[in-house]
Amino acid sequence: MRRVHPVRHLFAWVLSLSLLSGCVRAVPPARPPPEDARTLTLIQDWEDARSLGDGALVSLAATAPDARVRARALRALARIQDAATLEPVLAGLKDAEARVRGEAAFAAGELALSWEPLLEAELSALEASLLAAAGTERDVDVRLTLVDALGRLGTPGAVTWLEERMREADGVEAARAAQALGVLARTRGAASVAQVSLAPAEALLAAERPVEARYAGAYLLATVKRPQALPALRRCLGDADADVRALCVKGFGDVGGPEDAAVLAGLLEDTSPRVAAEAARTLAKLAAACSGPCTAVDALEALAVRAKRVARGMPPPEAAGVEAPEGAKAPVETLARSEAGHALLALAQQGLPGFGRPVLESLRLALADAERGAASEVARADLAWLDCRLAAAMDRQEGTPKEVLGCGYGRIPEARRLALGLREVAQAKGQGGALFAVKALRHPDARVRLTALEAVSARPVPEAAAPVRELIEGEDLVVAGAAAATAGVLEDAAALPGVEALAARVLQTPGDLAEPVAGALVALQGAAAEPRLREWLQHPQANVRRVAAQALTRLTGQRVRSTRVALPAYTFRPPSAPARAGLVFRTDKGDITVRLDVEEAPLTSGNLHALARKGSFNGVTFHRVVPDFVAQGGDPRGDGEGGPGYSIRCEMTRRPYRRGTVGMALAGKDTGGSQFFFTHAPQPHLDGRYTAFGEVVSGMDVVDALLEGDVIREVRAVELSP
Structure with a gap:
């Protein structure tokens, strides 16, 4: 028998009565039945x-x-x-x-x-x-x-x-x-x-x-890497929107020429930190393509000149002839503020060829002058870190940690300086610094050992084999996994027993260990690794299955695919966050208030909310800052490899990555944990790939000012107004 919905039945009765009475009135539409x-x-x-x-x-x-x-x-x-x-x-x-x-x-x-x-x-x-x-x-x-x-x-x-x-x-x-x-x-x-x-x-x-149309056009033109796009990119450098300008600047990095350096140099002074950062990064890319006199390096040298004048309390060169008030000085903190700080950070991260070394030296001298006159501890700390960043860029030029050994005015701990220098040296060409990296494999700090492994993998030498084997057997599984991967690069057959023992632990640990160990097994065992990798295809963690399938595909030369495996009933699920949950991140540079998307991403929001309430983020740093991209934090290790000891599932939402979106960092499918990031600018290539679960509602100026190593003093859970 067909059931008549009582609401619809009542609606029909009222309408019939109205018609019979000769008076037809508008009747509110029936509410849809509640979801099951x-x-x-x-x-x-x-x-x-x-x-x-x-x-x-x-x-x-x-x-x-x-x-x-x-x-x-x-x-x-x-x-x-x-x-x-x-x-x-x-x-x-x-x-x-x-x-x-x-x-x-x-x-x-x-x-x-x-x-x-x-x-x-x-x-x-x-x-x-x-x-x-x-x-x-x-x-x-x-x-x-x-x-x-x-x-x-x-x-x-x-x-x-x-x-x-x-x-x-x-x-x-x-x-x-x-x-x-x-x-x-x-x-x-x-x-x-x-x-x-x-x-x-x-x-x-x-x-x-x-602006949405202009941004989309600029995005395509900036990514196609075609010289034909240059005329349009030149026109949009003056766009009223900072995100459009930043994209247009970025597009010059792959196809621009010396004639573009002068215009890009002017954007180093842009009031938007992300535009200035892209200008510095792009000029550094253009410098790398120079084979003779280099206008891009000249433009960056002008930046160093301006920085020196600011550091010494002098007006910039373009203001020469303008009389300043008596006793007035330009605030030296402007060198560490987001406008200049992110430009210097972007330049250091991109690096310069050897003939650009005088620019890096000049900038470091300017920072030293500024540090002596800085009035706040926050500014001095920023200036110290930027000095080390520039020092590491100089070390990359020579291929060995040297400048980082004395950078930072005594404010940056030795382990942090060494880790930075070794990571930069890993990107250098040649064998310089290889023995320094081997020695660092036995450093007491895990961050140094981890980056030393990167350097050894980039320039393998026989002397590294023994200390790498020791690290495979160590208690730090992150370092052990990286050591296993390095042993594969070294083709050290003597490391195989340790790698096999580590492989046995993949089934009991979060899935991040699988990738480096799988690479080592394929390199050292060859076809003999196949049975173990096929066992991983049935692992409950999606990332372990993915890694196994990729490794087997490389090993066998045939496409191997994993199948979906349901997670066990006891899989971790955090408590739900309140409907209007927010988080306030306290830093020395100010507060950042985040609204969590509890409705669309309840698991991810609840996880971050619960970690914050437990104090898990207090004292943790923003370990990764890429200007005009993201500021990333939440890693208790501080090296980008840590987490809460468990993984949560991805919760892809239809929230786009705009400026100030909060996302969950991943190492593969369903590997979220405690690491999150704030976006400096729209990042549409992240849409649908990384869980977007909130937005910054106040404090974007603080996000723009963050540098690597900035500390989260406290995270408070709050209720925000609708």
């Missing part, structure tokens, strides 16, 4: 366990009567990211409800981003279904999600369609298509969009266009 809470809880449980519920989850995605349940089931399939669910995901693209079609399009894009690449047949099926859906879809939001999904897919057919939409669609869709092509160029290389016309992207840069 029990079903939604089951979907959450299956998602957390990476389970399909013996087919029930797939069935709900296709046949649940409530569109909200179908949509939620498709979101779970997007996060589980199993190629076996491709068919129901693609079927969702034909759902009657736009909400469901949007989630199906998002899930299709997530499958295209799978940590284990899809097979050709699966890619073809995705392309055909997405293009068919794009040909009939009329809902604007769903169309934009389809654009993103086709960009993530990146097949030739998808690229052709995106180029057509960039040329023919309206402003919003054309801009999204341009951005999708730019993301493809950034993640898979410029060759993936080599045949795409740049004229539509150039049209998006017109001054009368909305």
Whole structure:
């Protein structure tokens, strides 16, 4: 017997009565019935366990009567990211409800981003279904999600369609298509969009266009690495939006020439720290391409001159002839402030060729002058770290740690200086410094040992074999894993017993250990490693399975793929955060207030909220700062390799990475923990790949001012207004 819904029955009775009485009044529409809470809880449980519920989850995605349940089931399939669910995901693209079609399009894009690449047949099926859906879809939001999904897919057919939409669609869709092509160029290389016309992207840069369109056009032009893009990039250097200017500056790094240095030099003074940082980084890239007199180095030398004048309390050269008030001095702290500090950090991170050494020396002299006159401890600490960063760039030129041994005005601990220098030296050419790195393998500080292993891997020498074997057998599993990888590079057969013992521990430890150990097994055991790696294919942790599949593919020369394995019932799930949960990060430079996305990412938000309430972040540093990209913290080790001792599952949301988005750092699928990052600028290539679970609502100026080593004094859990 068909059941009559009581609300609908009541609505019909009232309407009939109104008609009979001759008085028709507007009747409020009936509220939709509440979602089935029990079903939604089951979907959450299956998602957390990476389970399909013996087919029930797939069935709900296709046949649940409530569109909200179908949509939620498709979101779970997007996060589980199993190629076996491709068919129901693609079927969702034909759902009657736009909400469901949007989630199906998002899930299709997530499958295209799978940590284990899809097979050709699966890619073809995705392309055909997405293009068919794009040909009939009329809902604007769903169309934009389809654009993103086709960009993530990146097949030739998808690229052709995106180029057509960039040329023919309206402003919003054309801009999204341009951005999708730019993301493809950034993640898979410029060759993936080599045949795409740049004229539509150039049209998006017109001054009368909305900032979103200008940004998308600049993003594509900055990532294609074509000289033909230079005229448009030169025009957009004066754009009113800082993010557009920064992208246009960035585009010169691969295709610019000496004639561009003078214009870029002016942007070193940009009031936006991310624009100034990109100008410094780009000039350093142009300097590396010089073979004779170098205008890029001249531009950076001018930066050093200005820095010296500021450090000595003098007006900049361009202000010569302007009489300053009596006794007035330029604040030396401006050298450490975000505007200058991030430019100097970007320059140091990029490095300069040997003939650019005088620039680095001049900048260090300016910092030393500024440090002597600085009024605050915060400024002095920043100046000390920037000095060490520049010193490490000088050491990279010579290939051996030398300048870092005495940098930082006595304010930077020895272990931190050595770790920095060794990491930079690992990027240098030649064998200089190899024996220094070997000696550092026995340093008492784990950070130094870890970076010494990087240096030894970059320039292997026989003297490293014995200390590397010792580290494989040590208690620090992060260092032991890196040592195993280094033993593989050294081809040290004597290290195999230690590597095998370490491999046995992969099954009982977080999945980060699997990658370096798998590489060592393949290098040292060859075909004999296959049985163990096939055992890993059944590991509950997705990243261990992924690593095993990749290693077996290299080992056998044939495509090996892991299968989905449901997590055990006792898998960690943190307590939920309150509905309006926020976190306040206290630093010496000010507070950063974050709103957590509790509704869309309950697991990730609850995890960070719970860690904050336990005091887990108090005293932890921001260990990684890349200007115009991210500031990353939350690692109790302080070297980028630590976590809380467990992993949480990825919770991909449809929140885009804009300026101030909070994301979860990963080492592979479902490897989140305690490390998080704040974005300095939009980062669309991170969308759908790393869990975005919050936003900075105040304190972005503090985020802009952060340098590596800045300490989180305290994190307070707060309730924010709606």
